[in-house]
Amino acid sequence: xxxxxxxxxxxxxxxxxxxxxxxxxxxxxxxxxxxxxxxxxxxxxxxxxxxxxxxxxxxxxxxxxxxxxxxxxxxxxxxxxxxxxxxxxxxxxxxxxxxxxxxxxxxxxxxxxxxxxxxxxxxxxxxxxxxxxxxxxxxxxxxxxxxxxxxxxxxxxxxxxxxxxxxxxxxxxxxxxxxxxxxxxxxxxxxxxxxxxxxxxxxxxxxxxxxxxxxxxxxxxxxxxxxxxxxxxxxxxxxxxxxxxxxxxxxxxxxxxxxxxxxxxxxxxxxxxxxxxxxxxxxxxxxxxxxxxxxxxxxxxxxxxxxxxxxxxxxxxxxxxxxxxxxxxxxxxxxxxxxxxxxxxxxxxxxxxxxxxxxxxxxxxxxxxxxxxxxxxxxxxxxxxxxxxxxxxxxxxxxxxxxxxxxxxxxxxxxxxxxxxxxxxxxxxxxxxxxxxxxxxxxxxxxxxxxxxxxxxxxxxxxxxxxxxxxxxxxxxxxxxxxxxxxxxxxxxxxxxxxxxxxxxxxxxxxxxxxxxxxxxxxxxxxxxxxxxxxxxxxxxxxxxxxxxxxxxxxxxxxxxxxxxxxxxxxxxxxxxxxxxxxxxxxxxxxxxxxxxxxxxxxxxxxxxxxxxxxxxxxxxxxxxxxxxxxxxxxxxxxxxxxxxxxxxxxxxxxxxxxxxxxxxxxxxxxxxxxxxxxxxxxxxxxxxxxxxxxxxxxxxxxxxxxxxxxxxxxxxxxxxxxxxxxxxxxxxxxxxxxxxxxxxxxxxxxxxxxxxxxxxxxxxxxxxxxxxxxxx
Ligand code: GLN
Ligand code: ZN
Numbered sequence: 001x002x003x004x005x006x007x008x009x010x011x012x013x014x015x016x017x018x019x020x021x022x023x024x025x026x027x028x029x030x031x032x033x034x035x036x037x038x039x040x041x042x043x044x045x046x047x048x049x050x051x052x053x054x055x056x057x058x059x060x061x062x063x064x065x066x067x068x069x070x071x072x073x074x075x076x077x078x079x080x081x082x083x084x085x086x087x088x089x090x091x092x093x094x095x096x097x098x099x100x101x102x103x104x105x106x107x108x109x110x111x112x113x114x115x116x117x118x119x120x121x122x123x124x125x126x127x128x129x130x131x132x133x134x135x136x137x138x139x140x141x142x143x144x145x146x147x148x149x150x151x152x153x154x155x156x157x158x159x160x161x162x163x164x165x166x167x168x169x170x171x172x173x174x175x176x177x178x179x180x181x182x183x184x185x186x187x188x189x190x191x192x193x194x195x196x197x198x199x200x201x202x203x204x205x206x207x208x209x210x211x212x213x214x215x216x217x218x219x220x221x222x223x224x225x226x227x228x229x230x231x232x233x234x235x236x237x238x239x240x241x242x243x244x245x246x247x248x249x250x251x252x253x254x255x256x257x258x259x260x261x262x263x264x265x266x267x268x269x270x271x272x273x274x275x276x277x278x279x280x281x282x283x284x285x286x287x288x289x290x291x292x293x294x295x296x297x298x299x300x301x302x303x304x305x306x307x308x309x310x311x312x313x314x315x316x317x318x319x320x321x322x323x324x325x326x327x328x329x330x331x332x333x334x335x336x337x338x339x340x341x342x343x344x345x346x347x348x349x350x351x352x353x354x355x356x357x358x359x360x361x362x363x364x365x366x367x368x369x370x371x372x373x374x375x376x377x378x379x380x381x382x383x384x385x386x387x388x389x390x391x392x393x394x395x396x397x398x399x400x401x402x403x404x405x406x407x408x409x410x411x412x413x414x415x416x417x418x419x420x421x422x423x424x425x426x427x428x429x430x431x432x433x434x435x436x437x438x439x440x441x442x443x444x445x446x447x448x449x450x451x452x453x454x455x456x457x458x459x460x461x462x463x464x465x466x467x468x469x470x471x472x473x474x475x476x477x478x479x480x481x482x483x484x485x486x487x488x489x490x491x492x493x494x495x496x497x498x499x500x501x502x503x504x505x506x507x508x509x510x511x512x513x514x515x516x517x518x519x520x521x522x523x524x525x526x527x528x529x530x531x532x533x534x535x536x537x538x539x540x541x542x543x544x545x546x547x548x549x550x551x552x553x554x555x556x557x558x559x560x561x562x563x564x565x566x567x568x569x570x571x572x573x574x575x576x577x578x579x580x581x582x583x584x585x586x587x588x589x590x591x592x593x594x595x596x597x598x599x600x601x602x603x604x605x606x607x608x609x610x611x612x613x614x615x616x617x618x619x620x621x622x623x624x625x626x627x628x629x630x631x632x633x634x635x636x637x638x639x640x641x642x643x644x645x646x647x648x649x650x651x652x653x654x655x656x657x658x659x660x661x662x663x664x665x666x667x668x669x670x671x672x673x674x675x676x677x678x679x680x681x682x683x684x685x686x687x688x689x690x691x692x693x694x695x696x697x698x699x700x701x702x703x704x705x706x707x708x709x710x711x712x713x714x715x716x717x718x719x720x721x722x723x724x725x726x727x728x729x730x731x732x733x734x735x736x737x738x739x740x741x742x743x744x745x746x747x748x749x750x751x752x753x754x755x756x757x758x759x760x761x762x763x764x765x766x767x768x769x770x771x772x773x774x775x776x777x
Contacts, residue, residue, distance in 0.1 A: 083121075142197075151209070177229045196242070222259070307341045315349070318366055449770050555607055621651060700737065731770065
């Protein structure tokens with residue numbers, strides 16, 4: 001590093017939760033959308049929140065004026081922020097760019113949420129997290145320019161309060177990798193092809209940031225840690241070189257800090273090392289200290305500040321602080337400038353364990369939410385400055401918590417362990433496919449193209465009210481059960497009247513498809529304020545899987561059997577699968593995920609056995625998150641698919657051949673996980689298809705998929721009611737591609753977020769369309 005380079009702070013975090021400790025931003029943004037407050041008021045609340053955050057971070061041990069506090073605020077999403085900053089707007093939104101080239105908050109929200117005639121940007125999962133980002137659409141003619149100086153203003157705003165903070169933005173290579181080609185672009189066009197046109201906007205932004213006193217800027221490049229983008233490693237590496245040579249050459253700029261959270265940058269590390277970037281982040285939680293570095297890379301890294309991402313931003317455990325310190329220290333072999341940080345932004349974890357009034361104190365002592373993680377970073381940073389002895393007490397306390405966890409009751413339960421140890425491959429085998437098909441068809445007597453739904457019916461205000469009354473003690477348990485039963489009765493009657501073939505109970509009793517099971521299984525805890533942003537203003541409250549999992553008592557059996565008592569048609573039992581339960585919870589990290597998944601699977605296996613014994617002949621085990629946990633690097637995928645598919649099969653294989661197992665997946669990229677879907681060996685798989693106009697059936701046909709399949713014929717993501725003719729067309733497409741005896745007719749997903757009017761109208765059309773197609777078969 002040259003003398004003019006300001007030194008990088010010894011301790012920092014890559015980002016902080018933005019939604020607010022009391023979800024202030026969520027409430028304010030939603031109030032603005034509903035017109036209850038103006039955008040000025042929203043801006044004021046957001047500025048307050050940023051101020052509170054900066055002050056809080058100083059309180060927790062970050063420096064006020066050393067660039068250790070990241071400016072990581074967002075009104076909705078960091079990828080949308082970058083898109084608006086560089087004016088990457090699709091043509092249907094061209095009018096959100098004002099005459100002077102700027103895009104205001106109204107335009108920003110329009111891109112996120114759509115407008116009457118214009119669909120919003122598509123949303124998809126952010127790396128291997130449960131956060132969703134908006135996918136920019138870029139074409140050959142996208143007119144990149146600096147359209148928002150919001151980040152610059154935030155740095156100024158901080159400065160006015162006496163802070164020198166570090167602006168953060170998605171880096172140019174990742175931004176383009178995450179973008180998709182706009183509609184109507186020539187075959188073969190890729191957003192990455194526009195890198196040279198995009199970079200000048202980043203240059204201008206760097207100059208503006210330097211002008212307001214930013215000493216460091218953080219460019220997030222997680223795109224470098226994942227496979228599967230539409231570019232080769234060599235192309236990505238070349239893009240990194242091109243981008244950072246150019247940005248590095250800007251005369252008046254802040255120092256550059258490039259991060260690669262969620263994994264290992266692989267081939268791109270050499271390019272980053274060779275570039276003029278001053279500081280590089282390495283995720284040492286998901287990745288490791290690079291071992292076999294070539295001499296050039298080694299020499300180049302020695303000139304950088306290496307920022308060790310050792311505090312897990314992705315999970316809530318207090319973790320092994322001594323090991324984190326050792327891992328960070330080991331980077332000193334590569335460079336004498338080493339700092340400590342989180343592995344990812346803290347946006348994936350809740351704010352503060354102090355906000356959990358009912359969690360068990362012992363469990364709490366094992367946890368670290370965002371604020372505790374900032375404190376951990378501060379401790380490690382102090383250790384770097386003052387030596388390990390200075391933080392020995394903190395390291396020991398963390399080690400003691402780990403040791404305490406090891407033998408706390410519930411963490412290792414011998415009955416659970418013994419049952420796991422006794423498992424054999426046959427426990428994951430359903431048995432002969434032909435026998436299953438014939439005995440199920442005899443038992444169920446369904447027409448061809450059987451119709452069903454994915455499980456939930458609309459969660460009405462009455463249902464939610466009943467649940468909150470129960471929580472507040474204003475409704476007794478029996479009263480609540482009576483209300484839910486009445487709801488089930490209505491839903492069953494409605495389905496019979498509409499003419500659906502396989503009936504569901506509607507899931508009114510579930511607050512959430514994972515939390516509901518977590519609340520009813522041993523080994524889980526549920527938080528009071530543990531909100532994390534899922535997308536935009538939407539937050540979820542993941543459960544914490546801390547101990548060995550087992551099922552103290554049946555969970556869904558009463559609800560399903562009650563529904564079955566009301567109708568002669570088969571009722572489908574409804575469970576959430578082991579992989580999805582793990583994916584949407586914070587999971588213990590002291591044993592392989594596969595072992596934890598098997599414990600959940602065994603609990604579900606017990607539930608399935610009880611459902612079967614109670615006369616439920618069709619049981620659906622939802623695995624919408626199967627693809628989400630897929631490792632970012634291809635080389636890690638086989639072992640993941642092995643344990644995830646194995647856990648599903650363990651849950652589902654305890655039944656007799658006549659019991660029909662369904663599964664449901666919430667996405668339409670069938671091709672990428674076809675082997676896994678086949679591996680699940682479910683008798684029937686329902687999957688999203690309506691949104692992509694049944695494109696998926698070609699993949700299904702090409703793969704020779706030979707189990708039951710229900711490609712969705714009704715897009716439940718919008719209130720639009722599909723016409724009979726539209727549904728007929730989709731069913732015809734499916735019938736043309738896939739053997740008719742395999743086909744089921746169902747919506748894309750559950751109906752819980754829909755209103756009743758559109759649901760009933762849509763389901764009627766689905767049933768009528770099915771009748772028309774059947775009549776022709
Ligand atoms: N059975 C669940 C429901 O219908 C499935 C939800 C999901 O796939 N996300 O709501
Ligand atoms: Zn779904």
